[in-house]
Structures are given as structure tokens and as C-alpha cells.
Amino acid sequence: MFFILLKKELYNEFRSRELILSMLVFGLSIILAYAFTSDVSRVIVANYAPGMFWAMILFVTVLGVHRSFSYEKEMDAFSMLIAAPIDRGLIYLSKCISGFIFLTVMEIIVVMPFFKFLLIDFPPNPLMAVGTALLINLAIMAVASLISGIAMRARLSEVLLPVLMFPLVSPVIIAATKISGGIMAGDPYQLWQIWLLIIGSIIVIFGLVGYTLFDFITEE
Amino acid sequence: MAGLLLFNVWNIVTNTPMVPDQHWAQKIFYVHVPSAWVGFLSYLVVMIAGIMFFIKGDDKWDDVGLAAAEIGTLFMALVLITGPIWATPIWGKPWIWEPRLTTTLILFLIYIGYFMMRSFGGHIERIRRYAAAVGIIAFVDVPIIFVSVQFWAPEIQSHPQVEMAQQPSGILNPFLLSLGIFTILYVLMMRYRIHVIRIINKGVENV
Numbered sequence: 354m355f356f357i358l359l360k361k362e363l364y365n366e367f368r369s370r371e372l373i374l375s376m377l378v379f380g381l382s383i384i385l386a387y388a389f390t391s392d393v394s395r396v397i398v399a400n401y402a403p404g405m406f407w408a409m410i411l412f413v414t415v416l417g418v419h420r421s422f423s424y425e426k427e428m429d430a431f432s433m434l435i436a437a438p439i440d441r442g443l444i445y446l447s448k449c450i451s452g453f454i455f456l457t458v459m460e461i462i463v464v465m466p467f468f469k470f471l472l473i474d475f476p477p478n479p480l481m482a483v484g485t486a487l488l489i490n491l492a493i494m495a496v497a498s499l500i501s502g503i504a505m506r507a508r509l510s511e512v513l514l515p516v517l518m519f520p521l522v523s524p525v526i527i528a529a530t531k532i533s534g535g536i537m538a539g540d541p542y543q544l545w546q547i548w549l550l551i552i553g554s555i556i557v558i559f560g561l562v563g564y565t566l567f568d569f570i571t572e573e
Numbered sequence: 574m575a576g577l578l579l580f581n582v583w584n585i586v587t588n589t590p591m592v593p594d595q596h597w598a599q600k601i602f603y604v605h606v607p608s609a610w611v612g613f614l615s616y617l618v619v620m621i622a623g624i625m626f627f628i629k630g631d632d633k634w635d636d637v638g639l640a641a642a643e644i645g646t647l648f649m650a651l652v653l654i655t656g657p658i659w660a661t662p663i664w665g666k667p668w669i670w671e672p673r674l675t676t677t678l679i680l681f682l683i684y685i686g687y688f689m690m691r692s693f694g695g696h697i698e699r700i701r702r703y704a705a706a707v708g709i710i711a712f713v714d715v716p717i718i719f720v721s722v723q724f725w726a727p728e729i730q731s732h733p734q735v736e737m738a739q740q741p742s743g744i745l746n747p748f749l750l751s752l753g754i755f756t757i758l759y760v761l762m763m764r765y766r767i768h769v770i771r772i773i774n775k776g777v778e779n780v
Contacts, residue, residue, distance in 0.1 A: 499710065503703045507694035517686040517707065520679045521714055524721035531725070551721050562713055566706050569627040 355443045362451035365424070373455050376417045380463040383409045388470050395472055402473045403533035407526055409467075410493065413459065415515050418452055418497045422505035431506070435571045442564035444571070445498060449563065452494040457487065477539045485536065485549065489529040492552045495559035496522045502563075503570055528552050574761055581754045590743045598662040603748055605655040607755035608648045609677065613715075615645030615759065616680065620712035623705035635701045636774070638708055640766035642687060644759065649681045672723040679718050683711045 425431035504513040528548040535545035585603045622638035657667035
């Protein structure tokens, strides 16, 4: 059942491309804003780059998850979805994994302009940067999908989503910045492994909480 | 209750020893820490009420959750006010991203979102469920937030009074008394607030 739900999300996106496209354009606009507002020495920008990158991803995620749930509102598709005899926790997991895929695709496209426009050097160990970024994306989506599941059917969901999500996701953002900062500086793994542990525990805890709570949240 | 609170203030002012390098500033500790204790206790109650609401489906638990969220946020605001007042003479700055205060701030912001959702989120039946969920998620997030904030700025020291057990009895006893009085105050406030919320709900139902 999970794969059917995931397939639905991916098909939907593959046909319209509105989610990735809007995330992508928004991401590029943020990079442009960064370029104009960070007219400082290259060393400062390079040190600040991990924070800038994950702040951008945070903003883009809000747009992405909001869109991902709000198209369910059109023609009341979500009511039909929860009327289906399926485990509702799987809806959360499918939203989480599809969001993770979209976010990763968006990052792959946006990462080159980010480094090139802001004149930042690539990290010394790109493979490690990619691997950790995947985990971070999953952690962000585990939190964001749960919050948007709560906020999206409330009134003013576009306001409530970032207001509730940003403080809750703050441990992920701290960890992400520390991990990427460590990789960019070429620090040994031991110096930032604790942050990977935090990211891992967020994925597990929010995955379980989201899976369990989604059943209650979506009750009618 | 008012008598107890006045006695507490009198006890703190007159019966506690001066800490040499902090002088009067340290007195705020007897209000700051009990406020934090009541705040976190209250948010724990919000989580328990949320879980019970989901299990039993009874609106009574939502009243408990709402009352605890309101009172918890009030005490968290007190922590966020008294913390910088204490920090200014001790650390020279009102805010240095001390892990506990930062955790309090993040929780406070989550609960601002909680109240925004409750006040303009839409249909009350739905909002009750969403509020219960946010209450659970917020408290589950507390240890993660605390650990990450602590490792984020390890050079920042924790509160001056970390090891309560090692404090002399001159400090420990008035502190425990203050803690007890704050807890009694919390229980009374909860009972009163739940009562008021139920009267308001009844009024809404009768209209």
C-alpha cells in the first residue's frame, strides 16, 4: 500500500512538475538575494555557507510541503484518501518519502548555482557531503510532513506551517549546519559524528511519532 | 495562597544567604528555577492530556491540555524574563544562548504557534486534535532541542547553580520551599483555569 501511495505522489509530481519547479525557482531567488546581501569577503561567505544553504532549504521546504498537502485539498481529495481502508500512518510515510525525493532532486539542481554564484569552493569530500545531506533531508521531511499534516487543514495554514515548523525543526538545522560546516572545513568525522547521531534520532523519533499520530490527526 | 506567596518572598529576601560574587542578583534564582520547573511540568501535562485525549476522545482532556498550555506559557514567559535579568549582572549580557534558556525560548515559540492555531485555526473539533498533536510533538522534541543546543555552543557554561544537591542547606531549603509553593500555586491555577474553560465551553454550547 505504501508503494501505491508513493507512486501516486510521484506520478502527480511527474505530470505537473509544479512542486519541484516552484521549490527550484524559489531556491534560486534566495541564492540571488544572498548574493546581493552578502557583499562581504569570500572567507566570511565560505564560513557562513553551510548556514545559508540550510536556511535556504528550510524556506524551500515550507513551500514544498505546503504545496504537497494543499493540492490534496483541491476537490477534497484528502477526504477520499482518508476514507480509503488504509493505515493512515502510511499516508504520512508516503508524504515524507516523496518530499524527501523532491527535496533531494531540487538540491541536486540548486547546489551548483549556490556554490558558483556565491563564489564558494566545493567541499573537499563531496561524497560525504552528499551522504549526510540525504540524511538531513530525511530528518527535515520527517518533521515537516508531520507539521504540515497538522497545519494544512487548519485555517491560515500558510502562516501556521512555518510558525510551528521552524522552532520544531531547529535541532535539525543546528545539526545540519554543524555537519556541513565540518565537512566544508575538512574536519575529521569524530568531530561532528554526534550531530549525525542527533539527525538519526530525529528521523527515528519523528518517523514513529508521525506514523502513530497521523491516524489520530486525520480522524473525521 | 497570597499569604504563602508573600511568605515565600519574605523568606527569600530575609532568610537566604548572600552568595559572595552574586549578591542580590542571586535571589532571582528562587523564582527563576521554580518557574522553569512549573513551566516544564505544565508542558508535560499538555502532552499527557494530548495522549489521553487521543485515547479517550473526551473533550475534558482538551480543557486540561489548554489550561496547562496557557499556564505553562505564562511561566515560561516568566523564565524568559527572569533569566536575562539574572544574567545581566552575572554574565554581563542579558542573552548568551545558555542551553536551558534557549530550549525554553524554542518551546515558548512553539506554544505561540499553538495558541495561534487554537485562536484562528478553524473548526474546534479539528483544532482540538491538532492541538493535542502539537502538545505531544513539542514535548517529545524537548530532549532533542536541549541536546542539540547544548552541543551547539559547548563553550557556554550552564547555570551557576547546576548541582543542587551540593548546595548548602541555607540555599537548598528556601529553594525547595519556593519550589513547593510554586507547585501548589500551579495546581490551584490549573483547577481554576479548567473550571473557567468549562464554564466558557458550556456558554458556547448553550448559545
